[in-house]
Amino acid sequence: MIDNLKIKSLFPVYLLGFLFAFHTALPTYINSSFLNFFISEKLVGLFYILASLLTIICFLSLPFILRKFGNYRVAFFLIILNLVALLGLAFLKNPIFLLTLFIINLITIPLIYFSTDVFLESFSSNKVTGKIRGIYLTAVNLAWVVSPLISALILTNGDYWKIYLASALFLLPVLLILMVNLRHFKDSKYEKSNHWQTVKVIWKNKNxxxxxxxxxxxxxxxxxxxxxxxxxxxxxxxxSWREIGLIFSVMLLPFVLVQFPLGRLADKKWGEKEILSLGFILIAISTGVISFVMDKNMILWMIILFITRIGAGTIEIMCDTYFFKKVDSLDAKVISFYRMVSSSAYILGPLLAVLAFNFLSFNIKYLFLVLGLIMIFGLKFSLSLKDTK
Structure with missing residues (x-):
């Protein structure tokens, strides 16, 4: 059971996570359309690749930066930088500046999530990791559910600047919570980084x-x-964007509905291995089906995308629960590598899509079939895990 002191310590982190997720989610699904104003949709992925490469470089430096400045100062600086980037996206007109700020925005988001992980992990213990991560991810994903509806209401006549301004405004309470509740955060003694050594540690540990x-x-x-x-x-x-906003809000509901109960189940009854495998089966089948849906039917699209996110939400909570049972806040270098995975995926994913579009004359609808087939390979990794029980 989580004691009262721990609940009091965790609540500001949960609230910070919710508000930061809301800020992140508002522009997420319009970002590619915003880029499409300046470049072809076949090249949109290149900007995600560049941002991800730079993010990886930042992640490799994070353990050193944490030792030098501490997690509070790092989080404060990153939030201010993110705020400046969003205000620039809202009010500047020069395409070069806009594209540069767009990349800065993409870089700072995963770094701030990493910083939040450090705060959260410092208050966690293995016996309740699934419960703590489940509550945190439920709070974060509740923001993701609501945000597409808000974005759809704000977005009129392609006024993307309104979305970026709203996103910037939601950073202000995040900054306030950080300053009021986490200013005196006591950092763990972060170990010195040896990136090659960290890779070897991860590689030797099959789980x-x-x-x-x-x-x-x-x-x-x-x-x-x-x-x-x-x-x-x-x-x-x-x-329309309003229809898409409604579709995405329904699509994202599983992240709120399944992650907390699944986190508790992983702590109390079932193993992560079985639940994770079920998640990969769901995500593979439902994603592949998208390529064969030709009907412009909102309900149908809601159902299919809803099922994809049941799979994704299951995989997300099981991955986080399993990983954070294996590490603690001292393992900043391992946590940074874990969070670096997202940036690596955002390099390879868009790169393969860009190559498919430009050299194979690939139709965008077939990406979903290929993606479903790729997700089946997840079973190889989930079934090879040794449960933490």
Missing amino acids: LQNIFMANFLLFFFYSWMTIYTPLYLHKDMGF
Whole structure:
């Protein structure tokens, strides 16, 4: 059971996570359409690749930066930088500046999530890791459910600047919570980074290796779905942004509904291995089906995308629960590598999509079939795990 002191310590982190997720989610599904104003949809992925490469470089430096400045100062600086980038996206007109700020925005988001992980993990213990991560992810994903509806209401006549301004405004309470509740955060003694040594540690531990690969596949899924689903629904299927906002809000409900109970189940009854495998089966089948849906029917699209996110939500909570049972807040270098997985996926995913579009004359709808087939490989990694019980 989580004691009262721990609940009091965790609540600001949960609230910070909710508000930061809301800020992140508001522009996420319009980002690719915003880029499409300046470049072809076949090249949109290149900007995600560049941002992800730079993010990886930042992640490799994070353990050193944490030792020098501490997690509070790092989080404060990153939030201010993210705020400046969003205000620039809202008010500047120069395409070069806008594209540069767009990349800065993409870089700072996963770094801030990493910083939040450090705060959260410092208050966690293995016996309740699933419960703590489940509550945190439920709070985060509740914001993701609501945000597409808000974005759809704000977005009129392609006024993307309004979305970026709203996103910037939601960073202000995040900054306030950080300053009021986490200013006196006591950092663990972060170990010195030896990146090659960290890679060897992960590689020699088959369970860590498998959970890293499972997490990589999840973010590979996100990289294609986040970039290409809104483009496909808007440009190919002809849905309006308001319709897309409603579809995405329903689509994201499983993240709120399944992650907390599944986190508790992983702590109390079932093993992560079985639940994770079920998640990969669901995500593979439902994603592949998308390529064969030609009907512009909102209910049908809601159901199919809803099932994809039941799979994704299951994989996400099981990966996080399993991983954070294996590490603690002292393992900053291992946590940074774990969070670096998302950036790696956002390099390979868009790169393969760009190559498919430009050299194979690939139709965007077939990306979903290929993605479903790729997700089946997740079973190789999930079934190889040794449960933490």
